[in-house]
Amino acid sequence: MTAAASGPTGPADPPLGDAPPLRLSFDGPLAVLTIDRPPENVFDHAMLDCWRHATDWLTRNPPRALLINAHGRVVSTGLDVTILDELSRHGAERFWAEQLDTVRALEGLPCPTVFAAHGLTLTAAFEIALACDFVLATGTARFGLVERRVAFVPSMGGLQRLAARAGRSRAAQLVMSGDLYRASTLADWGVVDSLFDPAIFAEQARAYAMRLAHGPTRAHAATKRVLAAVRDGGVAAADAVQPRISGAVARTEDHRRAVRAFLVQGPRHETVYFGR
Incomplete structure (x- = not known):
């Protein structure tokens, strides 16, 4: 297994052995x-x-x-x-x-x-x-x-x-x-x-x-965290963590670039996301 340059960093291979299932x-x-x-x-x-x-x-x-x-x-x-x-x-x-x-x-x-x-x-x-x-x-x-x-x-x-x-x-x-x-x-x-x-x-x-x-990776992760809060504690639990989660996404590069592109090009902009 070889990770592409845009894949994760760290060790090259997980320890799955020879001819793993x-x-x-x-x-x-x-x-x-x-x-x-x-x-x-x-x-x-x-x-x-x-x-x-x-x-x-x-x-x-x-x-x-x-x-x-x-x-x-x-x-x-x-x-x-x-x-x-x-x-x-x-x-x-x-x-x-x-x-x-x-x-x-x-x-x-x-x-x-x-x-x-x-x-x-x-x-x-x-x-x-x-x-x-x-x-x-x-x-x-x-x-x-x-x-x-x-x-x-x-x-x-x-x-x-x-x-x-x-x-x-x-x-x-x-x-x-x-x-x-x-x-x-x-x-x-x-x-x-x-x-x-x-x-x-x-x-x-x-x-x-x-x-x-190829999507906004940090925003997708935030969506998963909110849904996990709903699963574990209902809407009230999700409401409790939403401001912190949204605040973190607001500081991401993908979000800032997409907002600027939306303002200049409109809702059909084709901004490339980098997952950061």
Whole structure:
């Protein structure tokens, strides 16, 4: 993995090992995490360790946007069930706390995050998608939190994040039924943000993420902080932090340049943002 000059600074490579199941690359200001262990892209210990290392590295070296995609016929068939067999005897609480830390680190990145699902997306992969700002999919992609089949519960934060997007009743329906749901249904529920034709999905997903990467990065980070305050404490909590957040954005170079361009060129100005 080689970071482009406009990408993050810091160490050249996250410690993902040789031929990792998760790869990190850069396309200018856009970071791309690719799940790459076909045919099933299963979330085994190696995959989960890569996610932990990758999110730690991105937290220290934040890009201007992050796209998560997958190689192969499916996005992922989900968690390796042998892990659940191991955890039935010892260490479950600590293990799930560590996985949730990874999800929270992804969710807390100060940049837009986009999950691109071209096919079947189950359990752990779906839970990671729900921690992203935007979920893109083909119309025929299918999603499921199917832990019911092993008498378990989604444990990487997916259940609560699904409830936040779709409501408690629909989250309970999806999890307790253990059924698979088409992306078109989840779009109606507000879980999937945009649907694209499978023939052009990879290009459209990258263009979607790239537009965010070239946007006003500091303003996007501020939007995420305000929305996090709403999530954690409601409108009153967001109101309490809004002046400080907006004051910091007001001092950014991108904001000052865009205001001047608006005053000179009007609302259709095409100011280039540098993320500072």
